[in-house]
Amino acid sequence: MDSIVRAPNQILRYVWMCLLLSASLKPVSTVTHYSIPEEMEEGSVVANLAADLGLDVKTLNRRKMRLDTIASKKYLDINKETGELYVVQKIDREHLCNSKLTCFLKLDATIEYPIRMFNLEIEIIDINDNAPHFRRDTMHLDISESTSAGERFS
Numbered sequence: 001m002d003s004i005v006r007a008p009n010q011i012l013r014y015v016w017m018c019l020l021l022s023a024s025l026k027p028v029s030t031v032t033h034y035s036i037p038e039e040m041e042e043g044s045v046v047a048n049l050a051a052d053l054g055l056d057v058k059t060l061n062r063r064k065m066r067l068d069t070i071a072s073k074k075y076l077d078i079n080k081e082t083g084e085l086y087v088v089q090k091i092d093r094e095h096l097c098n099s100k101l102t103c104f105l106k107l108d109a110t111i112e113y114p115i116r117m118f119n120l121e122i123e124i125i126d127i128n129d130n131a132p133h134f135r136r137d138t139m140h141l142d143i144s145e146s147t148s149a150g151e152r153f154s
Helices: 002-025 049-053 093-097
Strands: 031-037 045-048 065-067 076-078 084-087 104-111 116-126
Touching: 031 045, 031 049, 031 093, 045 049, 049 084, 065 076, 076 104
Parallel strands: 031 116
Antiparallel strands: 045 084, 065 104, 076 084, 104 116
16 A cells, blocks of 8 residues: 555656756757848948857867858858858848848858857848839829928828
């Protein structure tokens, strides 16, 4: 009878140990976020990625740090001598994200010995680089003098 009472306690203790172990082994995934304007010049530095990730710049070459692009083109890369994230190719927000309200470029930075992956999210900020388009070349409006300030016209 005594062993029957102890068995549920041992099972409960085993379950708790498994839960604690699985919670402690689960990797914490954080995203490093940067915002840049579209159309930055090639070679422009976005940030010092090595410093932001807490990596030793001297080991980047030996540890084979690389940037894996999720998009089809490689817009950014890492300078392994300085640890800086820089623009390889100009980013056209309208081409990349079309008419979306927000535009993100998602990348993975990988380093070996030991292997670590870092998730990067680059927000591409729209700049006013497109001229406005109107349906007509000219529009004539008759506006009364008594129209209140701030009135809008379609």
